[in-house]
Amino acid sequence: xxxxxxxxxxxxxxxxxxxxxxxxxxxxxxxxxxxxxxxxxxxxxxxxxxxxxxxxxxxxxxxxxxxxxxxxxxxxxxxxxxxxxxxxxxxxxxxxxxxxxxxxxxxxxxxxxxxxxxxxxxxxxxxxxxxxxxxxxxxxxxxxxxxxxxxxxxxxxxxxxxxxxxxxxxxxxxxxxxxxxxxxxxxxxxxxxxxxxxxxxxxxxxxxxxxxxxxxxxxxxxxxxxxxxxxxxxxxxxxxxxxxxxxxxxxxxxxxxxxxxxxxxxxxxxxxxxxxxxxxxxxxxxxxxxxxxxxxxxxxxxxxxxxxxxxxxxxxxxxxxxxxxxxxxxxxxxxxxxxxxxxxx
Numbered sequence: 001x002x003x004x005x006x007x008x009x010x011x012x013x014x015x016x017x018x019x020x021x022x023x024x025x026x027x028x029x030x031x032x033x034x035x036x037x038x039x040x041x042x043x044x045x046x047x048x049x050x051x052x053x054x055x056x057x058x059x060x061x062x063x064x065x066x067x068x069x070x071x072x073x074x075x076x077x078x079x080x081x082x083x084x085x086x087x088x089x090x091x092x093x094x095x096x097x098x099x100x101x102x103x104x105x106x107x108x109x110x111x112x113x114x115x116x117x118x119x120x121x122x123x124x125x126x127x128x129x130x131x132x133x134x135x136x137x138x139x140x141x142x143x144x145x146x147x148x149x150x151x152x153x154x155x156x157x158x159x160x161x162x163x164x165x166x167x168x169x170x171x172x173x174x175x176x177x178x179x180x181x182x183x184x185x186x187x188x189x190x191x192x193x194x195x196x197x198x199x200x201x202x203x204x205x206x207x208x209x210x211x212x213x214x215x216x217x218x219x220x221x222x223x224x225x226x227x228x229x230x231x232x233x234x235x236x237x238x239x240x241x242x243x244x245x246x247x248x249x250x251x252x253x254x255x256x257x258x259x260x261x262x263x264x265x266x267x268x269x270x271x272x273x274x275x276x277x278x279x280x281x282x283x284x285x286x287x288x289x290x291x292x293x294x295x296x297x298x299x300x301x302x303x304x305x306x307x308x309x310x311x312x313x314x315x316x317x318x319x320x321x322x323x324x325x326x327x328x329x330x331x332x333x334x335x336x337x338x339x340x341x342x343x344x345x
Contacts, residue, residue, distance in 0.1 A: 002049040002279040003157045003170035008107050008114070009046060014038050016076040016104040020084040022119070023097030027088040032077040045103060045116045048155035050280030052168035053179045053195045060190035062086065063158065063165045069104070070113040070160040076104055087117075090188040098153055111162045119154040150174070154185050168194070178240065178282035200278065201286035204241065207272040208232070211250055214268055220255050225296045227253040236290040242282040243273060298327065 004012070018032045056063045062083060069079040080102045087100055103116040157170040169191050173181035179193075179200075186192070195203075208231050212224040219227040234249035235241050250269050251262055273279050298306040306327060318328040 002051050002274075003159075003168075004046075004049050004114075008112075009049070011107040012042055012045065012105050012114075013107075014041060014103055015106045016080075017041070018077065018080040018084065018102050020081075020088065020100045021097065022084075022088045022091050022100045027085050029081040029085065032080065041101075041103065044118065044120075044149070044152065045105070047149035048116065048118065048152060048157060048170070048172060050170050050172055050179075051277040052157075052170045053193060053200070053281065054169045054171045054181070054186075054189070054191040055167045055194040056165065056169060057190045057192060062189050066115050066158055067160055067163060067165050069115075070165075071163040080104075083117075087119075087188050090184045091119075096153075113160045115158045115160070117154075117156040117158075118152055121151040121153060154181070156185075156189055177284065197283055198286050198289060200281065200283045201241075201289040203276040203278055204235075204246065205232070205289065207269070207276040207278060208246070208250070210272045210275075211265070211269050212253070215254070215265060218254050218257060218261050218265065232290045236285055236287055238285055240282045241285055243270075243279065246273065246278075 014035045016032055017035055018030065020027070020030050065074070065079055065083050065086075068074040069076050083102060084100055091100075099120045101116070101118045101120060103118070105114040105116060106112075107114070152172075153174050155170075155172045159166045159168075169189060171181050171185070171189060171191060172178065173185055175182055181189075181191075205228075208228055209224075212219065212228045212231070215227075216222045216224050230253040231249040234252050235245060238245055247266055247269050250265050251257070254261065254265060257265070270279075295307055298304075306329070318326075318330075320326045320328070
């Protein structure tokens with residue numbers, strides 16, 4: 001999953017919303033707005049959905065202010081104005097102008113409140129309009145919110161359940177190399193990275209391993225270890241790894257199969273990325289992690305188990321067909337020999 005559960009994505013509805021323009025000028029508090037164009041804004045909110053890699057610090061004024069709104073200790077309008085003022089103060093003279101939205105979202109669970117904070121580009125646009133005299137003329141629209149996820153400069157998703165804010169925060173920032181966020185945005189939210197790039201790469205490897213093991217029937221020579229190595233090589237030299245890049249690596253490792261098989265592999269990969277909390281994320285490759293060869297495990301009918309790193313420069317293991325199969329391991333020396341406890345069989 002990303003930040004939203006599958007049910008939440010379907011059930012999301014906007015309960016309250018407010019908008020402020022942030023830039024070099026003085027902050028001017030605006031009233032809460034009637035919910036307008038809900039399908040458009042819900043689509044933009046879903047565009048920000050990504051697994052959380054940040055968490056609140058022990059003290060966070062933004063978290064506490066949202067919790068007060070959630071329990072009704074502060075009216076949405078007053079609380080959201082104060083939060084927007086705080087964002088404007090951090091933002092001033094550090095970034096381009098934009099529109100700062102706060103959405104209060106509801107789902108079917110009455111105990112849950114989700115808050116979406118979005119800094120959005122606003123741009124000049126030209127609209128063709130028909131005037132009363134029937135003539136078509138061009139009309140300038142100064143503030144236009146376009147249907148493009150790239151127009152979202154910054155975003156955060158915070159969930160509050162039964163009045164208590166969850167520590168995990170989904171935060172994204174177009175101005176930084178994902179999944180990092182700008183210092184002033186971090187200071188405003190009062191959050192820190194909770195998952196390093198190395199941890200994300202390790203989670204990626206586990207997701208890929210699970211996909212390959214579950215999909216041996218679709219892999220060249222039914223070889224999951226070789227396919228895992230191929231997928232890692234596909235990702236290793238990219239500038240960034242995202243969900244589509246991961247799916248592409250699985251297709252490449254499977255020898256670019258037909259559309260029917262691709263559909264199966266896409267579904268499996270998506271599910272495994274959800275289980276590893278990588279949905280919607282982009283992050284740089286950790287080449288040291290991605291260079292490590294996969295561990296290949298063999299188990300014979302006689303009860304012998306052999307586990308070894310599947311790299312020609314790492315382990316010297318030869319397998320030869322014969323009457324049965326001959327496995328030869330050449331080693332400089334054995335570093336451990338022991339008896340395994342009975343319960344581990």
